[in-house]
Amino acid sequence: MMSQSFVLSHLRALEAESIHILRETASQFCNPVLLYSIGKDSSVLVHLARKAFYPGKFPFPLLHIDTTYEYPEMIEFRDRFTNEIGAELRVYTNQDAINAGANPYNLGTAKCCHLLRTSALVAGLREGNYDAAIGGGRRDEEKSRAKERVFSFRDRAGRWEPRNQRPELWNFYNGAVNPGESIRVFPLSNWTEIDVWRYIELENIPVVPLYFAKPREVIVRGQTLIPLQSNVKLLSGEQPEMICCRMRTLGCTPCSGAIRSEAGTTRSIIEEIISFRRSERENRLIDHDQEGSMELKKREGYF
Amino acid sequence: MSIAAQPKTVTLDHFTASGDELPLLRISTAGSVDDGKSTLIGRLLFDTKAILEDHLDDVKNSKVNRASRGIDLSLLTDGLRAEREQGITIDVAYRYFSTARRKFIVADTPGHEQYTRNMATGASTSDLAVILIDARKRFLEQSKRHAFISWLLGVRTLVFAINKMDLVDFSRQIFAQIREQSNTLLSLLDGVQVHFIPVSALDGDNIVTKSSRTPWYDGPPLLEILEAAQPGVDVTALPLRFPVQTVIRPDSDFRGFAGQIASGRLRVGEEVTALPGGQKSRVARIVTFDGDLDEAFAPMSVNLVLADERDIARGDMIVTASKEASQAQTVEATVVWMNEEPLVAGRSYLIHQGPRVVSARVSRILHRWDVEKLETRDTSSLSLNEIGVLEIEASEPLLFDPYRENRATGGFIVVHRISNLTLGAGLIERKSLNVSGRGPLLPEERLQLRGHSGAWVDLSQAHELIDAVERALLTEHLHVVRTEQPELRRFGLIVLTLGYHQGTPDVVVDRSDLHSAIVAIRASTILGALHVFGEREGI
Numbered sequence: 001m002m003s004q005s006f007v008l009s010h011l012r013a014l015e016a017e018s019i020h021i022l023r024e025t026a027s028q029f030c031n032p033v034l035l036y037s038i039g040k041d042s043s044v045l046v047h048l049a050r051k052a053f054y055p056g057k058f059p060f061p062l063l064h065i066d067t068t069y070e071y072p073e074m075i076e077f078r079d080r081f082t083n084e085i086g087a088e089l090r091v092y093t094n095q096d097a098i099n100a101g102a103n104p105y106n107l108g109t110a111k112c113c114h115l116l117r118t119s120a121l122v123a124g125l126r127e128g129n130y131d132a133a134i135g136g137g138r139r140d141e142e143k144s145r146a147k148e149r150v151f152s153f154r155d156r157a158g159r160w161e162p163r164n165q166r167p168e169l170w171n172f173y174n175g176a177v178n179p180g181e182s183i184r185v186f187p188l189s190n191w192t193e194i195d196v197w198r199y200i201e202l203e204n205i206p207v208v209p210l211y212f213a214k215p216r217e218v219i220v221r222g223q224t225l226i227p228l229q230s231n232v233k234l235l236s237g238e239q240p241e242m243i244c245c246r247m248r249t250l251g252c253t254p255c256s257g258a259i260r261s262e263a264g265t266t267r268s269i270i271e272e273i274i275s276f277r278r279s280e281r282e283n284r285l286i287d288h289d290q291e292g293s294m295e296l297k298k299r300e301g302y303f
Numbered sequence: 304m305s306i307a308a309q310p311k312t313v314t315l316d317h318f319t320a321s322g323d324e325l326p327l328l329r330i331s332t333a334g335s336v337d338d339g340k341s342t343l344i345g346r347l348l349f350d351t352k353a354i355l356e357d358h359l360d361d362v363k364n365s366k367v368n369r370a371s372r373g374i375d376l377s378l379l380t381d382g383l384r385a386e387r388e389q390g391i392t393i394d395v396a397y398r399y400f401s402t403a404r405r406k407f408i409v410a411d412t413p414g415h416e417q418y419t420r421n422m423a424t425g426a427s428t429s430d431l432a433v434i435l436i437d438a439r440k441r442f443l444e445q446s447k448r449h450a451f452i453s454w455l456l457g458v459r460t461l462v463f464a465i466n467k468m469d470l471v472d473f474s475r476q477i478f479a480q481i482r483e484q485s486n487t488l489l490s491l492l493d494g495v496q497v498h499f500i501p502v503s504a505l506d507g508d509n510i511v512t513k514s515s516r517t518p519w520y521d522g523p524p525l526l527e528i529l530e531a532a533q534p535g536v537d538v539t540a541l542p543l544r545f546p547v548q549t550v551i552r553p554d555s556d557f558r559g560f561a562g563q564i565a566s567g568r569l570r571v572g573e574e575v576t577a578l579p580g581g582q583k584s585r586v587a588r589i590v591t592f593d594g595d596l597d598e599a600f601a602p603m604s605v606n607l608v609l610a611d612e613r614d615i616a617r618g619d620m621i622v623t624a625s626k627e628a629s630q631a632q633t634v635e636a637t638v639v640w641m642n643e644e645p646l647v648a649g650r651s652y653l654i655h656q657g658p659r660v661v662s663a664r665v666s667r668i669l670h671r672w673d674v675e676k677l678e679t680r681d682t683s684s685l686s687l688n689e690i691g692v693l694e695i696e697a698s699e700p701l702l703f704d705p706y707r708e709n710r711a712t713g714g715f716i717v718v719h720r721i722s723n724l725t726l727g728a729g730l731i732e733r734k735s736l737n738v739s740g741r742g743p744l745l746p747e748e749r750l751q752l753r754g755h756s757g758a759w760v761d762l763s764q765a766h767e768l769i770d771a772v773e774r775a776l777l778t779e780h781l782h783v784v785r786t787e788q789p790e791l792r793r794f795g796l797i798v799l800t801l802g803y804h805q806g807t808p809d810v811v812v813d814r815s816d817l818h819s820a821i822v823a824i825r826a827s828t829i830l831g832a833l834h835v836f837g838e839r840e841g842i
Contacts, residue, residue: 006539006568006600007320010327010406019604020563023548027617027658051592052561054606056551139397146396162394166725167420167641169427171563172657172716176723190408192399 011199018045018187019052020171021150025132025185026052026059028175032132032185033125036062036082036089038074039250040207041136041188043081044196047205048187049134050085060134061088065124067116068093069104069252071227077208092124105233109255116252122158131177134185140192150189156180194273201266211269213246213261224257313594318603328532331410331425331458333449334435339466343435343504344398344411347526350511351400395421404530419452419674419688420641423728426456427714430534433462433525438471438501442484444675450485451674454492455637455690455730457710459535461489462498462528468517469503475519488677498528536710539600543567543575543623544704544712546657547615551606559590559606560615562658565711567623568600569607574624577615579700583624584609601711618659620702620712628712630700631734635669637706638717639690642726646685646693646717652726653718656701663697685727694735706730749795753782755828757792760799760820761808769799771817776824797828 008016025032034049036042046062053059062082066075082089094102097115104112125133139146149165151173166174175183188196200207217228217240228240245258246269263269320326334340398409410425412418426432432453436446450461463485471477478501489497500509501517502525508514509524523531544565551559573586588608589596599605607621615621622628640646651664670679671691685691706713717727736748750756762769769785776783776797783797789806791798800808809827812820 005316005319006537007324007326008318008600008603009320009324012318013327013602016563016602016604020548023561023604024658027549052604053551054592055557055559055590056553140399143396146398147394165394167424167716167728168725169424169716169728170657170710170714171428172655172714174655174716174718174723174725176653176718178723190397190399 011195011202014191014195015048015051015199017171017190018048021173021185021187022049022052022134024151024173024175025134025187028173029132029183031128031130032060032134033063033090033128033130034060034134035121035136036064036078037136037250038064038070038078038208039136040196040200040211041138043205043207044191044199045134045136045187046081046085046087047203058085058087061090063090063092063124063128063130063133065117065120066091066093067120067252068098069116071208071210071250071253073210074208074250077206081206090128092120092127094120094123104252104255113252113255125158125182130182132175132183132185134187136188137184137186138188138191138193138196139186148186148189150186151175152184152186153177154182154184158182160184194270197266197270197273201270208250210247210250212265213244213263215242215244216258217241218243218245218258221257225259226257227253310588310590310595313591313596315596315598317593325405325530326534327406327408328431328529328534329408329410329429330431330433330529331412331422331429331453332433332435333412333422333425333453334466335437335443335445338435338437338440339504340435341411343433343464343466343502343510344409346504346507346510347409348398348400350507351402351526395425402526402530407529419448419690420639420728422449422452423456423639423641426453426458427710427728429453429456429458431460431462431529431532432458433464435464435466436481438465438467438474438477438481441477442481446485447488447677448674450488450492451672451677452639452690454495455639457535457706459494460496460498460532461492462500462525464500464502464504464525466502466504468501468508469506473501473508473514473516475517478520491677498522500525500528538566538602538709538711539568541566541601541709541711542626542628542704543569543573543621544628544709545569545575545607545621546659546702546712547617547619547621548658549617550615557608558612559588559608560621561604561606562621563604564599564601565657566601566709568598569605570598571596575609575621576624576627577613578620578622578628578702579630580614580619582613582615584611584613586610620659628702628704629734630702632697632700633666633694633735634697634701634703635692635694635732635735636715636729637690637692637732638685638727638729640685640687640727642719642724643687644726645687646691646727648683648693651720653720654695654697654701654715654729655718656703656712656715659702661697661699661701663695666694666696668693692732693729695729701731703731705733707732753795755781755795755797757795758797758809758824758828759789759792759806760797760810760812760824761804762799762801762812763803765812765815765820766801768812768815768817768820769801772812772820772824773799775817775821781828797824 050058094116102112102115137145147162149168153166154160177183218225219238219240225243225245243260244262246261246263247258249256261272263272332340332344396411398411400407410429412422412425434446434449436442465478465481482499501520502509508516511524511526513524544567545562546565547560548562551561571586571589574583575586576583586607587610589599590606590608620628648665648668654661654663668682669692671682671685671689673680674690704712713731715729716725717729719726773783781797785799787800787802789798789800789804810823
């Protein structure tokens with residue numbers, strides 16, 4: 001039986017658009033890399049890239065910027081997942097900064113993040129001589145991201161100039177660059193958080209178990225739950241508690257808090273998000289350091 | 304085992320929308336500084352609960368909250384620091400919201416003149432444009448510009464939101480006046496569907512629910528119009544166009560052409576042509592990661608295997624053999640210029656039609672649009688945010704359909720050869736004619752070379768106007784003759800007759816009103832009704 005409907009479902013339309021973007025990336029650049037952060041968006045990106053080039057091989061190496069402060073479950077998942085799909089994993093760490101004693105407890109989160117993520121990313125991309133870096137950023141995440149292009153130009157220093165972006169019309173992506181310049185590619189630009197979860201459910205995509213709720217030992221600090229396994233230093237008066245919680249986004253242990261949740265499956269996470277009234281980046285402490293802080297970080301080269 | 308040996312299959316309903324799922328609607332918004340556009344979008348997001356509590360807290364705590372009552376909703380959408388500080392929107396921002404019935408993407412574009420390029424960018428992918436008008440300012444030239452640019456880029460549903468009605472006491476009369484002022488313009492934008500709504504974005508009147516403060520307004524609120532809107536054109540009903548992005552060759556047995564179907568539908572067994580070569584073949588397989596399909600449609604991303612070995616590469620286009628796309632090296636195109644460095648006739652640029660990249664020279668600039676007056680002007684260059692009609696000579700054939708017929712294949716971007724910047728956006732109008740050609744002129748060649756079609760104008764009831772009519776038409780360089788041979792109109796002449804003749808005249812002038820006679824003659828002869836815009840009163 002042939003279907004008479006010639007309308008794509010919402011998720012398939014997003015999928016088709018992302019596949020188109022990934023194929024453009026592979027075609028327009030000499031040395032593209034997929035920025036692999038281990039999070040759910042990265043899982044979706046990798047899945048889409050497999051689809052885009054089927055039955056060909058997975059076309060991009062994966063680059064993980066390892067701050068060395070990430071949850072052990074993330075690293076475990078990373079190694080298993082990349083091995084299963086037969087992708088090449090490259091890991092970069094800003095070893096100079098770590099040797100010099102950079103850590104979130106002494107420097108504060110803003111400075112630490114600048115050194116171990118932003119600077120590390122720019123250095124890692126330069127070291128690999130990549131002309132395109134694919135990331136899982138979405139426009140619904142934060143206000144300055146809403147203005148991000150799908151193909152976003154970065155100058156030789158890896159900087160974003162939000163006032164002078166290339167106009168992007170139709171689905172024509174201009175990826176032309178001169179040596180040393182690069183493009184950040186965002187195939188998930190038009191996806192929302194709920195689209196990502198629905199697609200994970202539809203396609204049965206593996207994600208890090210930290211996303212699913214279970215009782216974890218945490219410290220309650222303000223609105224945020226900080227899992228104990230993060231080696232967090234207790235402030236005076238703080239006591240660890242056992243709370244059923246999950247991570248809404250993944251990052252470094254000191255910076256990404258958990259939320260109270262009973263959602264132990266993809267389906268229940270989707271239901272939770274529908275009823276939710278708070279954005280997913282809220283528990284990323286670094287985004288709130290100052291008004292417009294994401295824009296400032298992005299200008300310096302953050303994803 | 305070879306990949307081709309035992310393909311798994313999948314049915315089309317694996318990809319299609321279920322029963323009542325409405326397709327995503329892409330909206331662009333335009334309005335001038337202070338018309339309250341960001342507030343309107345903030346209001347839509349807020350009232351449909353797309354705003355999350357912590358984002359709302361950020362706005363409440365912001366140092367630049369400008370609202371006199373409650374929270375400043377515009378801060379939800381003005382994302383960049385400079386914008387928040389200056390209170391203007393300087394770049395296109397994309398917003399996402401959904402209702403129980405439908406999902407929406409809003410391209411929030413700045414409205415003032417310097418940002419025509421951003422408006423064009425937002426409109427390029429939109430199904431519907433919401434154009435804001437400040438009720439205190441009436442239908443200004445900028446509203447005209449917004450409507451014109453949206454229409455030019457192919458948006459076919461225009462919603463005029465007359466905002467700040469709270470500041471004019473929800474006056475029915477003011478609303479009616481603005482509507483009236485826009486009538487002449489709108490009658491000239493062919494194929495558009497238009498809505499007018501009185502709103503107050505600040506207070507939420509007629510945004511999500513009908514306002515009790517406008518009892519005289521019998522239309523639906525904005526959100527209801529958005530939920531019910533149809534995308535302008537069904538792209539799956541257009542002829543098949545499949546721009547090839549890349550060739551996938553995992554082993555010697557498999558050679559797939561990967562791309563996203565730009566328009567139309569595709570079936571296994573269908574005869575197709577590969578452009579620009581013109582080689583014909585049949586579709587052997589439609590491959591996806593999820594399985595092989597029997598048929599596919601726009602905008603699916605698929606991987607095509609043809610029945611015959613064909614030399615096809617990135618930048619080529621696979622089209623239905625029954626209606627091929629045009630190919631030409633010299634075309635006429637409307638170009639929106641987006642860079643500080645002006646476009647100059649004679650200069651050479653790169654043209655990107657999606658994956659197809661060719662080198663091209665601007666051979667001449669036919670004219671530019673004065674988008675405030677909607678008149679054309681002579682020029683030798685185009686500056687930032689200007690719109691002009693050019694002739695372009697490419698080094699290799701461009702593959703296209705006229706933009707008005709197919710948005711997916713009629714557009715291109717202009718790219719600088721050295722800086723790689725995107726300098727402009729082009730909309731292909733037609734293949735340029737070869738004036739040095741031989742043989743009889745084709746009717747369309749004659750039409751284009753003369754710049755107007757022929758017509759028989761019957762002045763038998765208004766003899767006294769013939770001199771004035773001839774003078775007026777000659778002044779505009781139209782090809783007009785006084786003769787009693789109406790059949791000469793088929794050679795592209797405007798024939799003025801005084802006597803009685805067999806047949807049906809194109810224009811009958813039946814009263815002594817020169818102005819309406821000229822308007823009627825122009826309307827029936829001149830290419831594209833737009834050429835007459837500026838001449839009419841009150842536009």
